[in-house]
Amino acid sequence: MPRKKEPTFEEKLGRLRELVELLEDAQMPLKETFAAYEEGVQLLGELERMLSEGKRRIEEMSKDGLKTDITGDVARTKEG
Amino acid sequence: MQSSWTLSVSQLNEYVRVQLASDPVLRDLSVEGEISGFKRAVSGHMYFALKDEGARVQCVMFRQYALGLDFLPADGMRVTLRGSASLFVRDGSYQVYVEDMQRQGVGDLYREFVLLKERLSREGLFDPARKKPLPELPRCVGIVTSRTGAVLHDILRVGWSRWPNMRFLLAPCAVQGEQAAGEIVAAIESLNRYAPECDVILCGRGGGSLEDLRPFNEERVARAICASRIPVVSCVGHETDFTIADFAADHRAATPSNAAEIAIPLQSDYIELLQESAFSLRRAAQHKTARLRQELSALASRPLFRAPASAWVEPRREELSQLKRRLQAAARSALQTSRSALALEEARLKALRPGAPLERGYALIEQNGKIAAGSAQLQPGPALVRMHDGCWTADLTGKIEGSAWEHAEEKGTDV
Numbered sequence: 001m002p003r004k005k006e007p008t009f010e011e012k013l014g015r016l017r018e019l020v021e022l023l024e025d026a027q028m029p030l031k032e033t034f035a036a037y038e039e040g041v042q043l044l045g046e047l048e049r050m051l052s053e054g055k056r057r058i059e060e061m062s063k064d065g066l067k068t069d070i071t072g073d074v075a076r077t078k079e080g
Numbered sequence: 081m082q083s084s085w086t087l088s089v090s091q092l093n094e095y096v097r098v099q100l101a102s103d104p105v106l107r108d109l110s111v112e113g114e115i116s117g118f119k120r121a122v123s124g125h126m127y128f129a130l131k132d133e134g135a136r137v138q139c140v141m142f143r144q145y146a147l148g149l150d151f152l153p154a155d156g157m158r159v160t161l162r163g164s165a166s167l168f169v170r171d172g173s174y175q176v177y178v179e180d181m182q183r184q185g186v187g188d189l190y191r192e193f194v195l196l197k198e199r200l201s202r203e204g205l206f207d208p209a210r211k212k213p214l215p216e217l218p219r220c221v222g223i224v225t226s227r228t229g230a231v232l233h234d235i236l237r238v239g240w241s242r243w244p245n246m247r248f249l250l251a252p253c254a255v256q257g258e259q260a261a262g263e264i265v266a267a268i269e270s271l272n273r274y275a276p277e278c279d280v281i282l283c284g285r286g287g288g289s290l291e292d293l294r295p296f297n298e299e300r301v302a303r304a305i306c307a308s309r310i311p312v313v314s315c316v317g318h319e320t321d322f323t324i325a326d327f328a329a330d331h332r333a334a335t336p337s338n339a340a341e342i343a344i345p346l347q348s349d350y351i352e353l354l355q356e357s358a359f360s361l362r363r364a365a366q367h368k369t370a371r372l373r374q375e376l377s378a379l380a381s382r383p384l385f386r387a388p389a390s391a392w393v394e395p396r397r398e399e400l401s402q403l404k405r406r407l408q409a410a411a412r413s414a415l416q417t418s419r420s421a422l423a424l425e426e427a428r429l430k431a432l433r434p435g436a437p438l439e440r441g442y443a444l445i446e447q448n449g450k451i452a453a454g455s456a457q458l459q460p461g462p463a464l465v466r467m468h469d470g471c472w473t474a475d476l477t478g479k480i481e482g483s484a485w486e487h488a489e490e491k492g493t494d495v
Contacts, residue, residue, distance in 0.1 A: 008215070008219075009216070013353075017357070020364055023361065023364030024364045030368075051347060051354070054245045057247050059249050061270055067249065070250070
């Protein structure tokens with residue numbers, strides 16, 4: 001499945017790992033080191049945001065593909 | 081009565097064993113009943129009793145036969161055994177040596193299941209190469225199950241305990257009865273419209289009889305699972321229930337809770353991972369700058385930077401003055417060469433000077449301000465005779481015909 005737009009969590013994590021490896025490489029020019037570090041810090045922020053963003057939610061899909069939030073309902077029936 | 085025949089216990093048991101073994105009915109028999117006291121040894125052999133309302137018989141199924149079973153026997157299960165009855169010499173008890181076992185009461189449904197499974201398997205539907213990998217971290221987990229069953233709650237409970245802000249999308253469907261298969265197929269298809277937002281599907285129901293599980297044994301459900309672009313984790317029934325859907329799914333989970341565990345990672349692992357990454361990133365950058373700083377101070381301590389004049393400038397100044405000396409010398413010698421060449425040219429030029437012949441005694445005769453090039457240019461009258469050391473005025477009186485040298489010799493005249 002091609003997802004051109006926003007890279008996934010895994011892709012970002014993979015890039016972050018790559019950057020750490022690059023930074024550990026003594027041969028890297030200073031200018032690129034700074035660029036790699038900056039990119040890494042930014043990625044870290046984005047990944048942390050991705051971890052915490054959004055609320056727990058369950059939606060129910062109707063036959064015609066419409067989504068209804070049933071998070072509250074589910075919690076209630078569970079207790080009842 | 082031949083009471084003189086006294087046997088040892090071993091001989092007796094061996095005799096009975098041979099008697100039983102030679103009986104054509106006991107050698108190849110089929111017997112039905114309910115399993116009781118089922119045990120599977122570490123060796124893989126299975127031990128149990130088969131019983132009915134009035135009797136029981138001990139049974140053993142050796143590993144090589146047990147491996148051929150496509151279900152796990154359990155107490156209370158009604159089965160038909162095929163094998164032989166013989167005596168276990170050590171205990172003096174007879175038992176059934178089971179070679180094959182069929183579940184009862186499932187009859188046609190079960191045979192149907194086996195046939196369909198074989199057909200789809202031959203077609204390659206269960207091929208491991210077709211299995212899609214699960215996303216490392218799903219963005220939204222699709223659920224295909226009943227809106228009211230325990231499956232949904234199990235998945236949500238386990239899912240949210242692992243990833244507190246996970247999003248789920250439920251495509252509700254009947255999981256038993258006539259409409260179930262069609263609804264399951266429709267649910268899988270409708271979730272696929274939310275790909276890649278929804279990137280994993282958990283599909284299943286609770287345990288039940290083979291009849292209850294029937295929708296998950298239908299061919300179209302298996303095909304819908306295989307056709308799904310989103311990977312499907314099946315969780316149908318209990319650990320011991322296998323359905324066609326389980327074979328077709330990309331991953332099989334034993335239970336709905338297990339499905340949630342397979343599909344949804346632990347958020348705490350990721351938080352830890354990110355903390356580690358942040359640490360590695362900082363450490364790598366620090367190492368890098370520390371190394372560069374070190375290189376810099378190593379460079380700064382080199383002679384060049386410590387004593388620049390002596391280390392760098394002096395040798396170059398020396399070289400420069402040497403070059404200057406060489407340049408001057410070269411210029412001097414070039415001047416010398418041109419001077420001597422000039423003197424030579426001067427001497428040669430001197431020799432060509434017009435006054436030079438006069439020094440050898442020749443004279444020029446000028447009349448009316450013009451030097452005469454020949455006697456024909458002269459006329460009687462005053463003229464000027466120029467020699468190298470002075471001039472005479474003269475008066476030309478007459479021209480003598482003939483060449484100059486003849487007359488001079490004959491007449492002894494000076495011109």
